[in-house]
Amino acid sequence: MDFRILGPVEARRDGDWIALSGSKVHTVLAAMLLAHGRVVSDSRLGALLWGWDPPVTASAQIYTYMSRLRKLLGDEVEIVRRQPGYILRAPGARIDIVEFERLDRLGRAALRERRYADAQALLTEALGWWRGPALSNVTEFLLEAELPQLEEARMLALENRIEADLALGMHEQVTAELTGLVAEHPVRERLRAQLMTALYRCDRQADALQTYYEGRKVLVEQLGVDPGEALGATYQAVLGGELGLRGAGAARGRSDVPNMLPAAEGEFIGRSAELSLLTARLAAETNRPRRLLVTGMAGVGKTALAVRAAEESSGHFPDGLLFVELCHPDGTPKDAGEVLVRLLRALGETGLDQSPPRALDRDELVRLYRARTSGKRLLVVLDDAVGDLQVAPLLPASPQAAVLITSRARLARVAGADTVALAPLDDDESLAMLVAAAGEERLRDDPDAADDLVAYCGGLPLALAVVGARLAARPSWPASRLADRLADPAERLAELSFGDLDVRRALLPSVRRMAAEGPPALGALAGAGTEPFSARDASVRLAMSEDEAERVLESLVDSALLDLSGLDAQGLPLYRCHELVLLYAASLTPEDPAAVGPVTSARRFPAAHDSATAVG
Known part of the structure; x- marks a missing residue:
């Protein structure tokens, strides 16, 4: 409960x-x-x-x-x-409220003990329990009695988290947030002092002093008091040049610390449990290598979650944040030498421009990479890994470093406890994602169309991003117009494309990476619908024994094209196919470039059934 x-x-x-x-x-x-x-x-x-x-x-x-x-x-x-x-x-x-108070208490203790990375992680998790103004659907009498102290507890936790951020050298990251908070709470002197500190460390001394003068004026005019000791001491420290970074956070201010994380795209919605798990594991102090995996079907939001977790955990990795994509846009794996050169350049290795990456000796590149990462507290994000062999040469040598991998496949190098398998978003999260892209009023005006759009996307963030982008680009369109275009299952995948966002193209590499028997098997299962089915059910469609069918189904699970959906009454696994994957499978033909493998292997399966009824 x-x-x-x-x-x-x-x-x-x-x-x-x-x-x-x-x-x-x-x-x-x-x-x-x-x-x-x-x-x-x-x-x-x-x-x-x-x-x-x-x-x-x-x-x-x-x-x-x-x-x-x-x-x-x-x-x-x-x-x-x-x-x-x-x-x-x-x-x-x-x-x-109990979880918030527990984490807040632990975070304050860590801050007192100058364990700034722990404090940041704990207080961030504590604040994550807030979903908006507290007690927003109770009587005015309870609100008046309890809300002020709850809001004060939240603000203190927020100020403490920002204190930890500043101690870790994250002044650039918090300046914008602090600017908004000071505007919202102009008489909170600690927030204003923190903004002055952040501005000073961003080489904006004049802005830091202006922030103090504005605060002094507000305090005199609204409260009739002069700035307190904390704000006054910060003012004097700005004048005396005494607000530089010290201790553990100083490395964050170095210009040579790499940060290769891509910019966030849009608002991050949902995934709170998965994000908390990843940030907690990344925050753990250990001398053993940390290797974390985010897996799931194409377009389910693996990269967005990994980047967000890396951003929130940056304070634990003062030596840098590395990020590389391991596949080309068409899904083909990148050469290991090309990836290693990119990582080594980010780490400051010189002389790599003299030869094309493919002409360099891979063993030498690996040796250089291990030497550059030895003893470093780095976070390495490896995006869209194909398999363990591709990942192996990219693992840093330092046990203090962590590796966060996204892949459509499960990896043997990552334990199950460190694997986060992403499912599609639920309906509320899906609607929130559409609202963030297209605007609340537009979808509120036609709730039936909004519900239809959510249903047609099947909780897939990529599909929702396409729909949101198309609505945003066509402000004159009612939501019902796009819903009508998506209603036909035969045309839905074609409609789920906008600019560089394309659901069909995102699914293509998953099919190409399967063994030869995979695509025709997927096509034969296209008419199975979205209800869970067993290997015995599939064996009839695939015209093979139950054991052989289970092996094929497991390969589809490993390719993130099928999900495990529990167990049947006999304790045997049940499988389920996402509705958009079904539509893609129904479109596969032996002539399709995705349908790798000899056409003869496709003939051993029955022709794919029309899945319009099952999916639509």
Whole structure:
């Protein structure tokens, strides 16, 4: 059971929302969650529900709300009458305010102990529990009583996280954020002092002084006070040139530290659990090599997640962030020498321009790379790896370094515990992604069309990005126009293309990398629909034994073209194909360039069925 109050008050069981209706029920639940297992008196509940003038039937109405909550929350939650009120017990439940307070406490301790990287990671995770203004669907009386202290706790956590960022030398990254925060909270002196520090370290001394003068004026005019000790001391430090980086964060300010991460594209939506797992593993202090894998089908958002995790973990890697794409745009693997040369140039190796990359000895390049990475705290992001052999020469020599890999395939070099398998986004996240690209008002005006667009994209971020980009480029189009164009399954993949974004082209390398039997097998499964099926079911379509069919299906799973969908009643694996992959499979023919392998192998399978009904 999950409870959330750092945003709208919500309850969730096994990932499904529990329908709580009305501000009064939300208020009662929030009040008991905020009590942290203590009794909430009837008088307290009455004041939070009705203010200073509760009705004469207040006790009876509170009893009704409690009964309704017991019914909705089920046996996992116990609401007990204990004089003079009620108490809520939910053993094993996850409550966002409890998680926030725990991580905030640990983050503050790390900051006091000058473990800045740990503090940054803990406080970032703590702030991640906030989904917007807290308690946004309760009564005004509860909001007035509890919101100020919750907001103050959030602001203190934010200031502490920025303190850790600055200690790690991330002044350039936080300057824009601090500028907005100071504008929003002009009398918070610590934020203003932090902005002055960041500006000074960005060689903007005049702007740092101007920030102080503006703050002094605001404090005098609004509060009638002069700047406090912290802000005054920062002002003096700017004048005296005393705000340079020291200690662990100093390396972040060096101009020779490489940062090859690509710029983020659009708003990062969803994936909070996966992001927390990756950042926690990257933050772990260990002398063993860290190798993390993000896997999933084409277009599911592997690169976006890896880049975001690398950005949020940058403070742990003061010697640099490396990023390389291991495949060309058409999906063919890049030469190892070409990739090593790019990495070595970023690490400061000279003399590599004298010979074409392919003419250099690969063993010598590997030796140089190992020497350059020895003892370094680096994060290396290897994007779109084909397999273990391609990755092996690119692993740094330092045990303090970490490697974050994205691949459509599972890699033997990465343990299952360090593998994050991405599933498609859920409907709410998909809609949020479309709203971020096309605007909320436009989709709100036609909710049916918005729902259709979400359904046609199947939760695939690449497809959603195409739809969002097309809507943004055609502001005069209603959402229903694009939904109508996507409604025909036979035309959907053609419509899911815009500029460099193309779902069909993204799926092509997955098919090309399969063994010869893969494409015809995929084509034969095109009519299976999106419901889970077993190897026995597939053996009929593939005209082969169940064992042979399972081997073929597992190869499709390894190519990220099939998903494992659980077990059947006999404990045997069930498989499921994404609807857009089905549409692609239905279009495969022996003449298709993706359908590698001899045509004779395709003849051993029945012709692909028309999947329009199954998918559309």
